[in-house]
Amino acid sequence: MKVLVTGTAGFIGFHTALKLLRRGDEVVGLDNINDYYDPRVKFGRLELSGIDASAIEYGKLTRSKTYENYRFIKLDLSDKEGIDRLFAAEKFDRVCNLAAQAGVRYSLTNPQAYIDANITGFLNILEACRANPVEHLAYASSSSVYGLNTDMPFSVHRPVDHPISLYAASKKSNELMAHTYSHLFGIPTTGLRFFTVYGEWGRPDMALFIFTKAILEGRAIEVFNGGKMRRDFTYIADIVEGVVRVIDRPAKPAADFDSSKPDCATSSAPYRVYNIGNSAPVELMSFIEALEESLGKKAVKNLLPMQPGDVPATFADTSDLERDLGYKPATPIKTGIANFVKWYREFYRV
Numbered sequence: 172m173k174v175l176v177t178g179t180a181g182f183i184g185f186h187t188a189l190k191l192l193r194r195g196d197e198v199v200g201l202d203n204i205n206d207y208y209d210p211r212v213k214f215g216r217l218e219l220s221g222i223d224a225s226a227i228e229y230g231k232l233t234r235s236k237t238y239e240n241y242r243f244i245k246l247d248l249s250d251k252e253g254i255d256r257l258f259a260a261e262k263f264d265r266v267c268n269l270a271a272q273a274g275v276r277y278s279l280t281n282p283q284a285y286i287d288a289n290i291t292g293f294l295n296i297l298e299a300c301r302a303n304p305v306e307h308l309a310y311a312s313s314s315s316v317y318g319l320n321t322d323m324p325f326s327v328h329r330p331v332d333h334p335i336s337l338y339a340a341s342k343k344s345n346e347l348m349a350h351t352y353s354h355l356f357g358i359p360t361t362g363l364r365f366f367t368v369y370g371e372w373g374r375p376d377m378a379l380f381i382f383t384k385a386i387l388e389g390r391a392i393e394v395f396n397g398g399k400m401r402r403d404f405t406y407i408a409d410i411v412e413g414v415v416r417v418i419d420r421p422a423k424p425a426a427d428f429d430s431s432k433p434d435c436a437t438s439s440a441p442y443r444v445y446n447i448g449n450s451a452p453v454e455l456m457s458f459i460e461a462l463e464e465s466l467g468k469k470a471v472k473n474l475l476p477m478q479p480g481d482v483p484a485t486f487a488d489t490s491d492l493e494r495d496l497g498y499k500p501a502t503p504i505k506t507g508i509a510n511f512v513k514w515y516r517e518f519y520r521v
Contacts, residue, residue: 173197174418175263177296178270179220179243180204180213182374183311183365186411187267188220188241191418197240199232199261202270203247207277207284208375215518216372217243248292258299265418268296268310271341274376275315275480278337289341297352305358307421309414312346312362314403314448314485315339324488327364327436327444336480346444353440359421360441363414366448366487370407370507371514378455379508382462382470383515391471398456398474401484403448406507409500413447416496436491448487449500461505465512 174191178184179200188200200220204213204227214224221237227245230253235241246253248270272278272288293310300308317325319333334340342364349360369379385392425437436444463469477483493499515521 172264173199173261175199175201175257175261175266177201177248177266177268178311180217181269181273182372183368183407183410183414184267184269185216185220185372186407187269187414190411190415192220192238192241195240198238198242199257199263200241200243201246201257202243204245207272207274212372212375212518248295249287251295251298254295254299255302258303262303264306266296266300266305266308267414267418268293268308269414271311273338273374275336275338276478277376279480282337285337285341289338290344293345293348297348297358300358301352301356307418308349308358308360309418310345310349310360310362311342312364312444313339313342314364314366314446314487315482316343316346316364317485318482321484323484324450324486325364325446326488327446327491328434330435335482338480350438350440350442353422353438353442357441359423360443361417361420361422362444363417364444364446364448364487365410366403366405366446366485368405368407368410370511373407373511378458379462379511380515382459383466383512386462386466386468386470387521389471391473392459393475394455394459394472395475395481396455396477396483398454398459398472399483400455400477400481401452401486402455402458403450403452403485403487404458404504404507405447405449405487405500406502406510409449409502410447413445413492413496413498413500416498417445420496445492445495446487446489447492447500448485448489449502449504450487450489451504452484452486453504458504458508461508462512464505465509
């Protein structure tokens with residue numbers, strides 16, 4: 172297939188592009204390479220994909236030196252004309268939209284970035300899919316959409332009407348926008364609610380990265396909610412396996428959809444939503460202990476109250492993913508953390 176993967180200088184997009192490339196798909200990667208976090212990590216990902224940073228020009232495709240079936244373009248999702256030109260020229264079979272302004276805490280201080288990337292940018296992707304029909308649009312949503320919901324495990328079949336951050340609201344909006352385009356224009360769309368993704372080449376703004384750096388430097392780590400928060404930490408390889416399986420399976424209308432009792436995860440339109448999580452929540456303090464074990468060094472902990480916009484726990488019900496795609500993430504937390512620490516020491520030479 173010919174697949175557009177957005178966000179390929181980012182964490183999940185990078186790994187997804189590599190998996191598609193290694194199985195023989197033709198991939199066009201897209202990213203605006205912003206400075207939300209350390210650009211060295213972004214350029215490191217691109218370099219591993221065979222993209223020469225010095226050859227990158229905005230709006231122009233750069234061919235990989237490693238994968239003959241890979242080209243990369245620096246482009247912003249909010250650049251409607253650029254997105255439209257790319258879709259018209261390339262005629263993609265499938266689109267996987269993983270580009271977004273991420274982060275709950277950053278949305279408290281820079282809300283406009285979330286509107287530009289996650290709302291306007293996603294609209295541009297939907298419009299491009301409408302004008303240049305694709306077989307399937309898979310896109311990143313987030314476990315953050317569950318917000319104030321404490322009915323666990325979180326199910327895609329229950330409403331998510333109480334987000335507590337603009338980031339979460341933007342992801343909920345993506346699901347609503349996708350359904351509209353599936354209904355009006357018959358575009359098959361599938362939303363993927365990711366649960367706390369971690370692993371090699373991870374995002375420097377995430378807890379695992381921040382904790383590792385601080386512990387190795389002998390600095391205290393900030394532990395919110397006294398370390399009692401529970402997260403459904405999901406290893407990157409598990410996430411990517413789920414993403415690729417979803418790309419391969421275009422959404423279809425649900426034969427049993429009942430408009431008098433509508434199911435939140437399905438529709439009479441070709442629309443689906445899935446959770447992708449480990450289904451095994453881990454207390455933050457246990458997560459830190461596993462990291463200490465891998466690093467061989469104890470953390471100095473600064474215990475703090477809950478951060479605004481955070482939720483006390485996440486727990487994914489992945490029964491739909493298991494039923495429809497025959498897949499369930501299962502990498503143990505100690506294994507995933509050990510793999511991350513090995514990569515971190517090699518990348519930063521510490």
